[in-house]
Amino acid sequence: MNNKEKAFTAEQEQMARFAKALGHPVRIAILDLLASQACCYHGDMSEVIPVAKSTLSQHLSELKDAGLIQGTLTLPSIKYCINRENWNKARSMFTELFRDIEGNSYVCR
Protein backbone atom coordinates (compact mmCIF):
# COMPACT_ATOMS: atom_id res chain seq x y z
CA MET A 1 0.00 0.00 0.00
CA ASN A 2 2.83 2.35 -0.81
CA ASN A 3 2.12 3.09 -4.46
CA LYS A 4 -0.49 5.68 -3.71
CA GLU A 5 0.75 8.22 -6.23
CA LYS A 6 -1.86 7.20 -8.78
CA ALA A 7 -5.30 8.74 -8.45
CA PHE A 8 -8.37 7.65 -10.37
CA THR A 9 -8.84 7.76 -14.11
CA ALA A 10 -11.00 10.43 -15.70
CA GLU A 11 -13.41 7.68 -16.70
CA GLN A 12 -13.76 6.48 -13.13
CA GLU A 13 -14.36 10.01 -11.91
CA GLN A 14 -16.94 10.65 -14.61
CA MET A 15 -18.67 7.35 -14.01
CA ALA A 16 -18.91 8.06 -10.28
CA ARG A 17 -20.24 11.53 -11.02
CA PHE A 18 -23.04 10.22 -13.19
CA ALA A 19 -23.88 7.48 -10.70
CA LYS A 20 -23.90 9.90 -7.80
CA ALA A 21 -26.35 12.12 -9.66
CA LEU A 22 -28.63 9.11 -10.04
CA GLY A 23 -28.23 8.15 -6.40
CA HIS A 24 -31.35 9.68 -4.89
CA PRO A 25 -35.04 8.68 -5.19
CA VAL A 26 -36.14 12.22 -6.02
CA ARG A 27 -33.73 12.39 -8.91
CA ILE A 28 -34.77 8.98 -10.19
CA ALA A 29 -38.38 10.14 -9.97
CA ILE A 30 -37.50 13.21 -12.01
CA LEU A 31 -35.90 11.08 -14.70
CA ASP A 32 -38.86 8.70 -14.67
CA LEU A 33 -41.12 11.66 -15.35
CA LEU A 34 -38.90 12.84 -18.16
CA ALA A 35 -38.86 9.30 -19.55
CA SER A 36 -42.64 9.03 -19.50
CA GLN A 37 -42.73 12.51 -21.01
CA ALA A 38 -45.71 13.05 -18.78
CA CYS A 39 -44.23 16.43 -18.11
CA CYS A 40 -41.17 18.49 -18.40
CA TYR A 41 -42.07 21.41 -16.21
CA HIS A 42 -40.93 22.22 -12.72
CA GLY A 43 -44.46 22.99 -11.54
CA ASP A 44 -45.80 19.68 -12.82
CA MET A 45 -43.04 17.75 -11.13
CA SER A 46 -43.69 19.63 -7.94
CA GLU A 47 -47.23 18.28 -7.87
CA VAL A 48 -46.09 14.70 -8.21
CA ILE A 49 -42.82 14.54 -6.31
CA PRO A 50 -43.26 14.90 -2.55
CA VAL A 51 -40.68 17.53 -1.66
CA ALA A 52 -40.66 21.29 -1.24
CA LYS A 53 -40.18 23.34 -4.38
CA SER A 54 -36.84 24.60 -3.18
CA THR A 55 -35.68 21.05 -2.58
CA LEU A 56 -36.85 20.04 -6.04
CA SER A 57 -34.86 22.92 -7.46
CA GLN A 58 -31.75 21.64 -5.73
CA HIS A 59 -32.18 18.15 -7.17
CA LEU A 60 -32.79 19.58 -10.63
CA SER A 61 -29.61 21.61 -10.25
CA GLU A 62 -27.65 18.53 -9.35
CA LEU A 63 -28.88 16.69 -12.41
CA LYS A 64 -28.06 19.78 -14.44
CA ASP A 65 -24.57 20.08 -12.92
CA ALA A 66 -23.92 16.44 -13.71
CA GLY A 67 -24.98 17.26 -17.27
CA LEU A 68 -27.82 14.76 -17.41
CA ILE A 69 -30.63 17.25 -17.96
CA GLN A 70 -31.03 20.78 -19.23
CA GLY A 71 -33.59 23.49 -18.72
CA THR A 72 -35.05 25.86 -21.23
CA LEU A 73 -36.88 28.97 -20.18
CA THR A 74 -40.39 28.78 -21.60
CA LEU A 75 -42.21 31.58 -19.91
CA PRO A 76 -43.81 31.62 -17.55
CA SER A 77 -42.34 28.22 -16.71
CA ILE A 78 -39.17 26.22 -17.30
CA LYS A 79 -39.05 23.18 -19.47
CA TYR A 80 -36.66 20.48 -18.33
CA CYS A 81 -35.46 17.70 -20.55
CA ILE A 82 -32.74 15.13 -20.97
CA ASN A 83 -29.36 16.26 -22.19
CA ARG A 84 -29.10 13.72 -24.99
CA GLU A 85 -25.39 14.01 -25.54
CA ASN A 86 -24.39 13.41 -21.94
CA TRP A 87 -27.17 10.92 -21.36
CA ASN A 88 -25.80 8.82 -24.21
CA LYS A 89 -22.36 9.12 -22.74
CA ALA A 90 -23.65 7.94 -19.38
CA ARG A 91 -25.54 5.10 -21.00
CA SER A 92 -22.49 3.85 -22.83
CA MET A 93 -20.33 4.08 -19.72
CA PHE A 94 -22.80 2.12 -17.62
CA THR A 95 -23.27 -0.38 -20.41
CA GLU A 96 -19.52 -0.83 -20.64
CA LEU A 97 -19.14 -1.41 -16.92
CA PHE A 98 -21.92 -3.95 -16.86
CA ARG A 99 -20.56 -5.65 -19.97
CA ASP A 100 -17.04 -5.86 -18.56
CA ILE A 101 -18.27 -7.52 -15.44
CA GLU A 102 -20.71 -9.71 -17.30
CA GLY A 103 -17.88 -10.96 -19.51
CA ASN A 104 -15.68 -11.63 -16.53
CA SER A 105 -14.98 -15.34 -16.46
CA TYR A 106 -13.92 -15.25 -12.84
CA VAL A 107 -16.44 -16.90 -10.60
CA CYS A 108 -16.39 -16.99 -6.83
CA ARG A 109 -17.44 -19.91 -4.70
Place this chain on the structure above:
Amino acid sequence: MNNKEKAFTAEQEQMARFAKALGHPVRIAILDLLASQACCYHGDMSEVIPVAKSTLSQHLSELKDAGLIQGTLTLPSIKYCINRENWNKARSMFTELFRDIEGNSYVCR
Protein backbone atom coordinates in the same frame (compact mmCIF):
# COMPACT_ATOMS: atom_id res chain seq x y z
CA MET B 1 -47.88 20.63 -4.60
CA ASN B 2 -50.53 19.33 -2.27
CA ASN B 3 -50.69 15.68 -3.25
CA LYS B 4 -47.63 14.73 -1.27
CA GLU B 5 -49.09 11.59 0.21
CA LYS B 6 -47.34 9.37 -2.33
CA ALA B 7 -43.73 8.44 -1.65
CA PHE B 8 -41.43 6.76 -4.12
CA THR B 9 -41.88 3.36 -5.66
CA ALA B 10 -39.81 0.43 -4.48
CA GLU B 11 -38.15 0.42 -7.89
CA GLN B 12 -37.13 4.03 -7.57
CA GLU B 13 -35.73 3.44 -4.12
CA GLN B 14 -33.81 0.38 -5.27
CA MET B 15 -32.50 2.14 -8.35
CA ALA B 16 -31.26 5.06 -6.27
CA ARG B 17 -29.65 2.66 -3.84
CA PHE B 18 -27.68 0.91 -6.56
CA ALA B 19 -26.69 4.20 -8.17
CA LYS B 20 -25.61 5.66 -4.87
CA ALA B 21 -23.36 2.68 -4.25
CA LEU B 22 -21.71 3.35 -7.61
CA GLY B 23 -21.37 7.04 -6.85
CA HIS B 24 -17.77 7.19 -5.69
CA PRO B 25 -14.48 6.83 -7.58
CA VAL B 26 -13.08 4.34 -5.07
CA ARG B 27 -16.07 2.08 -5.50
CA ILE B 28 -15.88 2.32 -9.28
CA ALA B 29 -12.21 1.45 -9.04
CA ILE B 30 -13.08 -1.58 -6.94
CA LEU B 31 -15.57 -2.76 -9.52
CA ASP B 32 -13.11 -2.13 -12.33
CA LEU B 33 -10.66 -4.38 -10.54
CA LEU B 34 -13.28 -7.05 -10.10
CA ALA B 35 -14.18 -6.69 -13.78
CA SER B 36 -10.59 -7.12 -14.89
CA GLN B 37 -10.35 -10.02 -12.47
CA ALA B 38 -6.88 -8.73 -11.78
CA CYS B 39 -7.62 -9.40 -8.18
CA CYS B 40 -10.31 -10.13 -5.75
CA TYR B 41 -8.47 -9.61 -2.48
CA HIS B 42 -8.59 -6.71 -0.10
CA GLY B 43 -4.83 -6.56 0.20
CA ASP B 44 -4.33 -6.44 -3.55
CA MET B 45 -6.88 -3.66 -3.93
CA SER B 46 -5.20 -1.77 -1.14
CA GLU B 47 -1.99 -1.66 -3.18
CA VAL B 48 -3.72 -0.19 -6.19
CA ILE B 49 -6.40 2.05 -4.76
CA PRO B 50 -5.01 5.14 -3.03
CA VAL B 51 -6.87 5.15 0.29
CA ALA B 52 -6.20 3.84 3.75
CA LYS B 53 -7.11 0.23 4.39
CA SER B 54 -9.81 1.21 6.81
CA THR B 55 -11.35 3.50 4.22
CA LEU B 56 -11.21 0.74 1.65
CA SER B 57 -13.03 -1.51 4.09
CA GLN B 58 -15.78 1.05 4.43
CA HIS B 59 -16.25 1.28 0.68
CA LEU B 60 -16.28 -2.49 0.38
CA SER B 61 -18.93 -2.58 3.08
CA GLU B 62 -21.09 -0.12 1.20
CA LEU B 63 -20.90 -2.17 -1.97
CA LYS B 64 -21.71 -5.22 0.14
CA ASP B 65 -24.65 -3.49 1.86
CA ALA B 66 -26.02 -2.47 -1.52
CA GLY B 67 -25.73 -6.12 -2.49
CA LEU B 68 -23.41 -5.55 -5.43
CA ILE B 69 -20.48 -7.57 -4.12
CA GLN B 70 -19.87 -10.33 -1.66
CA GLY B 71 -16.87 -11.47 0.31
CA THR B 72 -15.72 -14.99 1.02
CA LEU B 73 -13.23 -15.74 3.74
CA THR B 74 -10.27 -17.43 2.09
CA LEU B 75 -7.66 -17.48 4.77
CA PRO B 76 -5.53 -15.69 5.41
CA SER B 77 -7.28 -13.14 3.19
CA ILE B 78 -10.75 -12.32 1.95
CA LYS B 79 -11.86 -12.86 -1.60
CA TYR B 80 -14.30 -10.28 -2.91
CA CYS B 81 -16.42 -10.79 -5.97
CA ILE B 82 -19.50 -9.61 -7.75
CA ASN B 83 -22.87 -10.68 -6.41
CA ARG B 84 -24.17 -11.99 -9.71
CA GLU B 85 -27.83 -12.04 -8.79
CA ASN B 86 -28.01 -8.44 -7.61
CA TRP B 87 -25.58 -7.25 -10.25
CA ASN B 88 -27.90 -8.61 -12.94
CA LYS B 89 -30.81 -6.93 -11.23
CA ALA B 90 -28.95 -3.63 -11.23
CA ARG B 91 -27.94 -4.07 -14.84
CA SER B 92 -31.50 -4.67 -15.96
CA MET B 93 -32.79 -1.71 -13.96
CA PHE B 94 -30.22 0.65 -15.43
CA THR B 95 -30.80 -0.75 -18.89
CA GLU B 96 -34.51 -0.20 -18.48
CA LEU B 97 -34.09 3.41 -17.38
CA PHE B 98 -31.77 4.17 -20.27
CA ARG B 99 -34.07 2.40 -22.70
CA ASP B 100 -37.14 4.27 -21.45
CA ILE B 101 -35.46 7.59 -21.95
CA GLU B 102 -33.90 6.55 -25.22
CA GLY B 103 -37.30 5.60 -26.55
CA ASN B 104 -38.81 8.85 -25.41
CA SER B 105 -40.01 10.71 -28.48
CA TYR B 106 -40.14 14.00 -26.65
CA VAL B 107 -37.43 16.34 -27.83
CA CYS B 108 -36.60 19.71 -26.36
CA ARG B 109 -35.46 22.72 -28.29
Place this chain on the structure above:
DNA sequence: CATGTTGTTCGCAAAATTACGAATAATAAT
Protein backbone atom coordinates in the same frame (compact mmCIF):
# COMPACT_ATOMS: atom_id res chain seq x y z
C1' DC C 1 -48.17 50.48 -10.48
C1' DA C 2 -49.81 46.75 -7.42
C1' DT C 3 -50.42 41.66 -7.66
C1' DG C 4 -49.85 37.05 -8.95
C1' DT C 5 -47.16 33.28 -10.93
C1' DT C 6 -42.98 30.67 -11.39
C1' DG C 7 -38.72 29.15 -9.89
C1' DT C 8 -34.15 30.09 -7.71
C1' DT C 9 -31.24 31.48 -3.94
C1' DC C 10 -30.34 32.27 0.99
C1' DG C 11 -29.92 30.92 5.70
C1' DC C 12 -30.03 27.46 8.59
C1' DA C 13 -30.14 22.77 10.78
C1' DA C 14 -29.88 17.82 10.82
C1' DA C 15 -28.02 13.82 8.94
C1' DA C 16 -24.93 11.20 6.08
C1' DT C 17 -20.54 10.57 3.83
C1' DT C 18 -15.69 10.38 3.62
C1' DA C 19 -11.27 9.71 5.64
C1' DC C 20 -7.62 8.51 8.78
C1' DG C 21 -4.96 6.15 12.43
C1' DA C 22 -5.37 3.39 16.50
C1' DA C 23 -7.25 -0.46 18.52
C1' DT C 24 -9.15 -4.95 17.91
C1' DA C 25 -10.12 -9.71 16.27
C1' DA C 26 -8.95 -13.91 14.05
C1' DT C 27 -5.79 -16.95 12.40
C1' DA C 28 -1.14 -18.70 11.04
C1' DA C 29 3.75 -19.12 11.84
C1' DT C 30 7.81 -19.25 14.74
Place this chain on the structure above:
DNA sequence: ATTATTATTCGTAATTTTGCGAACAACATG
Protein backbone atom coordinates in the same frame (compact mmCIF):
# COMPACT_ATOMS: atom_id res chain seq x y z
C1' DA D 1 3.16 -18.51 23.95
C1' DT D 2 4.75 -14.78 21.20
C1' DT D 3 4.74 -12.65 16.83
C1' DA D 4 3.16 -11.63 12.19
C1' DT D 5 -0.56 -11.17 8.79
C1' DT D 6 -4.98 -9.71 7.30
C1' DA D 7 -8.95 -7.09 7.56
C1' DT D 8 -12.64 -4.89 10.37
C1' DT D 9 -14.34 -1.80 13.86
C1' DC D 10 -13.84 2.28 16.79
C1' DG D 11 -13.25 7.06 17.66
C1' DT D 12 -12.97 11.32 15.70
C1' DA D 13 -13.07 15.21 12.46
C1' DA D 14 -14.09 17.60 8.22
C1' DT D 15 -17.03 17.93 4.47
C1' DT D 16 -21.13 17.12 1.83
C1' DT D 17 -25.87 16.19 1.30
C1' DT D 18 -30.56 16.83 2.19
C1' DG D 19 -34.47 19.56 3.42
C1' DC D 20 -37.36 23.38 4.60
C1' DG D 21 -39.35 28.05 4.66
C1' DA D 22 -38.45 32.81 3.82
C1' DA D 23 -36.78 36.08 0.83
C1' DC D 24 -35.88 37.29 -3.74
C1' DA D 25 -35.93 37.95 -8.94
C1' DA D 26 -38.24 38.00 -13.35
C1' DC D 27 -42.02 38.47 -15.83
C1' DA D 28 -47.14 38.86 -16.87
C1' DT D 29 -51.73 40.66 -15.59
C1' DG D 30 -55.26 43.38 -13.65
